[in-house]
Amino acid sequence: MNGNLLKKFVYLIFHFFFITSAYADAVYDPATGTITLSHVLAGDGSSKTESIYATNVQITPGAILSLGKAWPPYIHPSPWPSEVDFYDIAAQELKISYIRTADGSIELNDVVLKVDAVSGVGFSESIAPGIADYKFRYVLDDSLPSEWRNEFEQIMNNLHRDIPIYAKSDWYSMPIFAWKSDAERPLPFVSGGCICGGGEGGHFRWMSLEIPASEFEYNQIHRYSIVPHEYFHVYQLSHADLPVKWLMEGPAATLESIYVQENYGINYFSSAQGPGLSEQVRENTASYESYSASGGEADINYSGSVFMTLVLGAELQKQDLSEAEAYRKILQDFFLAGPTLENWEAKFLEVFSISVDSFYSAVKTYELSYDAVLPSVDLKLSQIFSN
Numbered sequence: 001m002n003g004n005l006l007k008k009f010v011y012l013i014f015h016f017f018f019i020t021s022a023y024a025d026a027v028y029d030p031a032t033g034t035i036t037l038s039h040v041l042a043g044d045g046s047s048k049t050e051s052i053y054a055t056n057v058q059i060t061p062g063a064i065l066s067l068g069k070a071w072p073p074y075i076h077p078s079p080w081p082s083e084v085d086f087y088d089i090a091a092q093e094l095k096i097s098y099i100r101t102a103d104g105s106i107e108l109n110d111v112v113l114k115v116d117a118v119s120g121v122g123f124s125e126s127i128a129p130g131i132a133d134y135k136f137r138y139v140l141d142d143s144l145p146s147e148w149r150n151e152f153e154q155i156m157n158n159l160h161r162d163i164p165i166y167a168k169s170d171w172y173s174m175p176i177f178a179w180k181s182d183a184e185r186p187l188p189f190v191s192g193g194c195i196c197g198g199g200e201g202g203h204f205r206w207m208s209l210e211i212p213a214s215e216f217e218y219n220q221i222h223r224y225s226i227v228p229h230e231y232f233h234v235y236q237l238s239h240a241d242l243p244v245k246w247l248m249e250g251p252a253a254t255l256e257s258i259y260v261q262e263n264y265g266i267n268y269f270s271s272a273q274g275p276g277l278s279e280q281v282r283e284n285t286a287s288y289e290s291y292s293a294s295g296g297e298a299d300i301n302y303s304g305s306v307f308m309t310l311v312l313g314a315e316l317q318k319q320d321l322s323e324a325e326a327y328r329k330i331l332q333d334f335f336l337a338g339p340t341l342e343n344w345e346a347k348f349l350e351v352f353s354i355s356v357d358s359f360y361s362a363v364k365t366y367e368l369s370y371d372a373v374l375p376s377v378d379l380k381l382s383q384i385f386s387n
Helices: 146-162 213-217 222-237 245-264 268-276 285-289 296-317 323-336 344-352 356-363
Strands: 026-029 034-043 051-066 085-088 093-101 107-120 123-127 135-140 173-180 193-197 205-211
Touching: 034 093, 051 093, 135 146, 146 222, 146 245, 193 222, 205 213, 205 222, 213 222, 222 245, 222 323, 245 268, 245 285, 245 296, 245 323, 268 296, 285 296, 285 356, 296 323, 296 344, 296 356, 323 344, 344 356
Parallel strands: 026 093, 034 085, 135 173, 173 205
Antiparallel strands: 026 034, 034 051, 051 107, 051 123, 085 093, 093 107, 193 205
16 A cells, blocks of 8 residues: 555544444445445554554455454444454555455455555544554443543543553554443443453453442542553553563552552552552462462452562662663563563563562562552653653
């Protein structure tokens, strides 16, 4: 696809958006040989170049590079929002998440093809270099009060600004389902608070924000803090899908508490996470690598995983790093290094200049309390993610 064709793609800049029934998923018309794409993001996976976002784009496909599998239509009942497709500028390939014919006789996912021509566009605008282009699609249930909806959008805008996520060909869009727990779930397979996937949802992933009704009744800050926690999981997964519990949940819950401190003036570390500390975190530190081995009482509200994260922050500051630099290594640099299950210990040593075994030994020397390791109240996410 050349630059002129690319310029026809569309973007609503600075905003996440609602997907409405005005658009369906990608539709192939055998009679004309054209494909209509409801939403398309074009980028190269970096923060260095312009991206383009588009809606209602008609294309003539070129060579088909790969076809996904046929998939039942029940994955896309309302209110599942229309998929976003991705045009990889560097590879000049279009990845279509879900495509069908108007009569439903053909339904496929993950179709990759070349584009011969763009014959029509509904609307377009570019995303400047350095502006996050990962696309969240909101599905906010009517059971949620307007106050929560407004605060949710403000939180997402803050996170989008301070912790940008850049789209790439295998990680570029996700729906967010949010509802009050005493209301009906938006879809049968959507529940809890998580980044979820699989099952009836097929190969797609989504963010689930089931907000307990009691949190509105008792004005509990968790009704908001869950948003930065789950957002940060999307950031982590954009760089590394690492099945090491404390290194995924500890940083996410730590960031959650830093966000709460910065924006609401509440010490969520001490009020919600610290009280659940278990001696297991010092007696069997390695068990916090596993969700099952450190489940239940051992890691209430991820208290032990957060403790390890805060201890790591303290240990890094002993290396003459500033507080912001220490937490930048934990919350940003480690994930940018691309740790995997096979290499995470080597990456740990590379980024933190301390081996995993040495760190676990250090954890055992700390008092079982957050008091000596809490981040300062002035620490801000914009300082941590400044580069």
